[in-house]
Amino acid sequence: MRLYLELARTSFQQQFAYRAATLAGLFTNSIFGVMIASIFIAFYRSQGNDTVASWTPDQTVTLIWINQSLLMTVFIWGWWEVTRSIQSGAIVSELLKPFDYFSYWLSRDLGRAVAHFLLRGIPTFTVGAIFFDLLRPAGVAAAFGFLGSVTLAVMISFCLRFLSNLAGFWVLDHRGVSMMYVAIFNFFSGMLAPLDFLPDTVQTIARFLPFQAVLMVPNEIYLGRMPIWQGLGVQAIWIVLLTLLVKRILRAGEQKLVVQGG
Amino acid sequence: MTTQIQARDLSKRFERHTRRAGMVGAMRGLFDRASETVTAVDAVSFDVARGEIVGYIGPNGAGKSTTIKMLTGVLTPSSGEATVAGFTPWSERRKLAQQIGVVFGQRTQLWWDLPLIESLELLQHVYRVPEQRFRENFTMAAELLELGSFLNTPVRQLSLGQRMRGDLAAALLHDPQVLYLDEPTIGLDLVAKTNIREFLAHLNREAGVTILLTTHDLADIERLCKRIIVIDHGHIVHDGDLARLRDKIATERTMTVDFDDPPTLDDQLETRGMRLLDQTGQRVRVAFERSRLTAPDVLTALTEYGSIRDMSIEEPSIESIIQHIYKA
Structure with missing residues (x-):
């Protein structure tokens, strides 16, 4: 346990070394937040500022800013460290350590997520709150429920990323996997619009996929649209299922490990 | 003498996809991929006793690294058996990991972004080394390998020689019984090479660590190994002491x-x-x-x-x- 805490701590500290990247990222998230929120505000205005698919204008704009703020915390795409490690052969040194490979990366990722929540999440949301009327959490319980839900969302997102990284055992180039993953995630997670805006069939499919548990669920808990325990329960189920799947595939991958570069 | 490493008929075969030449060949490859089987290690058997230093040598692609990877448990052999420090490497990898140290000259096991000292401290937790023992081993390594001047430098900024010394220190903090070294002196200057050889000799003499060493630098062998195993095309072509090899071949x-x-x-x-x-x-x-x-x-x-x-x-x-x- 001590080891996993130490790993989380070092990875947390590491994030503070990238000052320029943090500022650039904050800038990018804010620009996208302003852009997407403005499009929705224009859209709502054309509808006479009525609710659309049961979402009020303020709720939708808040979701957009929560998504932009959580983007780096849950770290949706652009993480290929395990694939790179498989392909460079560095995975050999990692497998040679007496720790659980999955827990090793998970603890590092949790440390990273805490740092990103502080460095990217809160500042981005603050920028949003300055320019738009963002809603507060639906209550004290919803606020704590949201924090718990974000923690679980990081773990789900981590499992999904880890899974797509494991493709590296079988394919040599991760770009194909990467493109598919980004497209699927953006579509089914509620990243660009509340899921309720999508056609019914697509919504139903999305509700049975893990991606909505990464962004939609924390948003719905924050806004008081979903009972807290229901949201956390769904997320917990996904964590269990995905962890089992990851371990299974990891074992298969290790069996057929072909160490690149001697 | 107790046997520390035992390999029996270890073999490793890989499937390798082959590319056809030319434009048409590349397009055909989209639909049906040709592959061939490569035998990297072919029925290799040997025993290494506790406290021995064995040089495992052979030309590039002979199967040295593959053998070592099987003996550490990272690669599962296609057939054959092995026992290292009482464990079957590939099925008891994590238990074995606690008993062995591994240094690959070509890559580091330190954390790229962390200062050397923090990497070493993290390894203390990885191997659950008691504080007292960690201090002793760390002090010994820092002194003999002269780590003092670059302990606070991030690993990515270290020179090759410094990084190698850091990696060696990292491999022995947990008192491993067996040390695998895959080209530990590759790319180093003479002073660094000598430094590392003396350190390995010291470790073997004082702590009785069993060492299996692959190298292209025959000076490593002359300084450290009484016994060498020569592998070529996946087969062992010689196993014995260096002097006898000389008598046998160099007449x-x-x-x-x-x-x-x-x-x-x-x-x-x-x-x-x-x-x-x-x-x-x-x-x-x-x-x-x-x-x-x-x-x-x-x-x-x-x-x-x-x-x-x-x-x-x-x-x-x-x-x-x-x-x-x-x-x-």
């Missing part, structure tokens, strides 16, 4: 003799079992079979051509011996 010795005056040599040399290699002024070099002639025999024969001022005998270099094995 010819060379004598260099300086005469007082340039001698006039004749074909009598040949009939007596010597072979003239070259002559420049007073200096003559002859080769002779160690099984047929002794050095005094040769010297006596040469005195007939003039009075001798000086002489020396050369044993064949390990390089030439190894080359001889590869060719065979």
Whole structure:
């Protein structure tokens, strides 16, 4: 346990070394937040500022800013460290350590997520709150429920990323996997619009996929649209299922490990 | 003596996709991929006793690294068995990991972004080394490997030699029984090489660590290993002590003799079992079979051509011996 805490701590500290990247990222998230929120505000205005698919204008704009703020915390795409490690052969040194490979990366990722929540999440949301009327959490319980839900969302997102990284055992180039993953995630997670805006069939499919548990669920808990325990329960189920799947595939991958570069 | 590493008929076969040449070939590859089976290691067997240092050598692609990876448990062999420190490597990898240290000269096991000292401290937790033991091992390594000046430098900024020393320190913090070293001196300058060799010799002598070492640098072998295992095309072609290998393969010795005056040599040399290699002024070099002639025999024969001022005998270099094995 001590080891996993130490790993989380070092990875947390590491994030503070990238000052320029943090500022650039904050800038990018804010620009996208302003852009997407403005499009929705224009859209709502054309509808006479009525609710659309049961979402009020303020709720939708808040979701957009929560998504932009959580983007780096849950770290949706652009993480290929395990694939790179498989392909460079560095995975050999990692497998040679007496720790659980999955827990090793998970603890590092949790440390990273805490740092990103502080460095990217809160500042981005603050920028949003300055320019738009963002809603507060639906209550004290919803606020704590949201924090718990974000923690679980990081773990789900981590499992999904880890899974797509494991493709590296079988394919040599991760770009194909990467493109598919980004497209699927953006579509089914509620990243660009509340899921309720999508056609019914697509919504139903999305509700049975893990991606909505990464962004939609924390948003719905924050806004008081979903009972807290229901949201956390769904997320917990996904964590269990995905962890089992990851371990299974990891074992298969290790069996057929072909160490690149001697 | 207890056996620390035991390999029995270890084999590893890989499937390798092959690319067809040309445009049409590349397009065909989209639909049906051709592959071939490569046997990297073929029925390799050997025992290494506790406290031994064994040199595991062979040309590039001979199967050295693959063998080591199987013995650490990262690769599962296609067939065969092995026991290392009482464990079956590939099925008890994590338990074995606690008992072994591994250094790959070509890559680091330190964390790229962290200062060396933090990497080492993280490893203390990875291996659950008690504080007291960690301090002792750390102090010993820091002193012998002279880590002091770059302990606070991030690993990515270290020179190759510094990084290698850091990696060695990292591999022994948890008192491993077995140390695998895959080309530990590759790309290093002479001072760093010597430094590392002395350190390994010290570790073996003082802590009784069993060492399996692959290298292309035969000076590593001469300094450290009494026994060498030579592998080529996945097969073991020699396993034994270095001196015996020399006797077995290098049957010819060379004598260099300086005469007082340039001698006039004749074909009598040949009939007596010597072979003239070259002559420049007073200096003559002859080769002779160690099984047929002794050095005094040769010297006596040469005195007939003039009075001798000086002489020396050369044993064949390990390089030439190894080359001889590869060719065979």
